[in-house]
Amino acid sequence: MIEVRELRRSFGGVKALDGVTLTVGDGERRAVIGPNGAGKTTLFNVLTGELPPTGGDVRLAGAEITRLRPWQRARLGLARVYQRTELFAPLSARENVALAVAARAGPYRAFRAPPRSEYAAADALLERVGLAGRENAAARILSHGERRQLELAVALAQRPRVLLLDEPTAGMSPAETARITELISGLDRALTILIVEHDMDVVFRLADRVSVLHEGRVIADGTVSEIRGDVRVHDVYLGKAVSVA
Amino acid sequence: MTRAARWVALAAVAVGLVTFPYWSAAWETSRFATTVLRDMLVFAIFALSLDILVGHAGMPSLGHAAFFGGGAYAAGIASQRLGTDQLPITLAAAVLVAALLALVIGLLVVRSEGIFLLMLTLALAQIVFAIAFQWTAVTGGSNGLAGVSRPTLFGIDLSAPDRMYVLVAATFLVVSLLIWSLMRSPYGRALTGVRENERRMRALGYDTTRLKLSAFVVAGMIAGVAGALSAYSQRFVSPGDAGIGTSVQAFVMVLIGGAGTILGPVLGAGVVMYIQRVLSSAIPVSETVLGLVFIGFVLLARQGIVGLGRAAYARVRAP
Numbered sequence A: 001m002i003e004v005r006e007l008r009r010s011f012g013g014v015k016a017l018d019g020v021t022l023t024v025g026d027g028e029r030r031a032v033i034g035p036n037g038a039g040k041t042t043l044f045n046v047l048t049g050e051l052p053p054t055g056g057d058v059r060l061a062g063a064e065i066t067r068l069r070p071w072q073r074a075r076l077g078l079a080r081v082y083q084r085t086e087l088f089a090p091l092s093a094r095e096n097v098a099l100a101v102a103a104r105a106g107p108y109r110a111f112r113a114p115p116r117s118e119y120a121a122a123d124a125l126l127e128r129v130g131l132a133g134r135e136n137a138a139a140r141i142l143s144h145g146e147r148r149q150l151e152l153a154v155a156l157a158q159r160p161r162v163l164l165l166d167e168p169t170a171g172m173s174p175a176e177t178a179r180i181t182e183l184i185s186g187l188d189r190a191l192t193i194l195i196v197e198h199d200m201d202v203v204f205r206l207a208d209r210v211s212v213l214h215e216g217r218v219i220a221d222g223t224v225s226e227i228r229g230d231v232r233v234h235d236v237y238l239g240k241a242v243s244v245a
Numbered sequence B: 001m002t003r004a005a006r007w008v009a010l011a012a013v014a015v016g017l018v019t020f021p022y023w024s025a026a027w028e029t030s031r032f033a034t035t036v037l038r039d040m041l042v043f044a045i046f047a048l049s050l051d052i053l054v055g056h057a058g059m060p061s062l063g064h065a066a067f068f069g070g071g072a073y074a075a076g077i078a079s080q081r082l083g084t085d086q087l088p089i090t091l092a093a094a095v096l097v098a099a100l101l102a103l104v105i106g107l108l109v110v111r112s113e114g115i116f117l118l119m120l121t122l123a124l125a126q127i128v129f130a131i132a133f134q135w136t137a138v139t140g141g142s143n144g145l146a147g148v149s150r151p152t153l154f155g156i157d158l159s160a161p162d163r164m165y166v167l168v169a170a171t172f173l174v175v176s177l178l179i180w181s182l183m184r185s186p187y188g189r190a191l192t193g194v195r196e197n198e199r200r201m202r203a204l205g206y207d208t209t210r211l212k213l214s215a216f217v218v219a220g221m222i223a224g225v226a227g228a229l230s231a232y233s234q235r236f237v238s239p240g241d242a243g244i245g246t247s248v249q250a251f252v253m254v255l256i257g258g259a260g261t262i263l264g265p266v267l268g269a270g271v272v273m274y275i276q277r278v279l280s281s282a283i284p285v286s287e288t289v290l291g292l293v294f295i296g297f298v299l300l301a302r303q304g305i306v307g308l309g310r311a312a313y314a315r316v317r318a319p
Ligand SMILES: Nc1ncnc2c1ncn2[C@@H]1O[C@H](COP(=O)(O)OP(=O)(O)OP(=O)(O)O)[C@@H](O)[C@H]1O
Pocket: A011, A014, A015, A016, A034, A035, A036, A037, A038, A039, A040, A041, A042, A043, A083
């Protein structure tokens, strides 16, 4: 579904991506792990087109998309949950999701109130992520955890083929984390998911395969059990995660 | 108030507004008041159009007079060159020219934001002003375009002051209703999305550049209508109509009244025009008063008159 070849991106002297090659199959759930600053978010930014790469190319379902603009990639079925929440702060949770629902029909519909069906779809999604009863609350007054849930609802509202999740459970309480993990785990198996996550329990629970990113390179790639046993991964990452925890 | 009651009240206000010259005829000041109200409403249309950009789409522009002036010149020049006073023809010319100007300026500016957007719109509008000022053969140059004829519509001569007023007031109502319904439609909601988080809108699949450009053209066209009404009303177009003073005036109206609302720009236009046209004859320092009012709102009431009203209403309703 996603093929990335020799992807490079530097910021001044910093090589955030230093030749990343990655293939994620149809309906696969792939975790991308790695220490802070490994280039995970940068990889997502290049995948969605928000950052142009300095080299390499990106394919989505076989089609070259390296030069497409972010909104064009979204229309091809790429949706994203941001690491740092990107919402419409003064708008209600319902309006936030409705804008995502309405993206397909597009904005050029004038002189008529938005159809009720869009709001009904939004409410259904809010309920799914655990925000039932919060439909009318403005995004800015939601708690951190609720905002992460709303992010997920917005991304799902796009009805994507590929979902990029950048630390969806970061900053959530254990109960919220468990809930969101369940929710992601229960998503349509046809949906391809790339998830960046520091919580190893979440990674091992959700992922089919894991890619380990370190200093802009993929240093290991394998099934969950292979990665668990990989010594290098322990050195650069798992060991650290344990020592931090 | 129920929905129906609100519509009835609104309709009553609308009828009262359009018929103002007739029910006020007995007043000693009726003629003067009609003229001032007419000019207020022309500027209310203009401020409403600017607010589509400033308040709804989050694109502060200091060049909106380019479209007002463009519309005014187009209506005036069309009526003189074509020797017609048909409203549909001269008004169409105004809207067309304003739309083209907005398209060209919009293409050049929609990718910038904030202070750069302000400076870029300002600079490009100055080019339109310079053309108006220097292309004497067509625009009359610094003398302006005098002797613009008042329009006729379906054979009805609108040149009498009361009829001219009715044309302006009716257009104002149509434009208000148009913008109101546009802003509550999916289109307006998408503009709000762009204002609040353009990055997220792109990630959702919205071509925000095109959306912003379309807002620029819509706002420009409505500003062109205001410009045409100004040309008919004054029977005169001056380069100043396309100048920075006019842009700033509309901006001040939007901010004083309250950006992102329908009522705000209208109230702002009322306050500014009242100070400039009525207070100015009573006290010699009216421009200073306007400046102080503006500073007061910028410092103390960012949401303008409408924001103050909402806050007061919330306090009254709270226990
Ligand atoms: N817009 C930017 N400008 C300059 N440098 C950047 C930018 N974005 C990322 N970087 C740098 O690129 C490197 C990779 O950053 P990135 O955000 O991709 O890491 P990450 O793996 O997502 O880390 P984290 O786990 O902390 O989220 C870092 O050194 C970072 O400082």
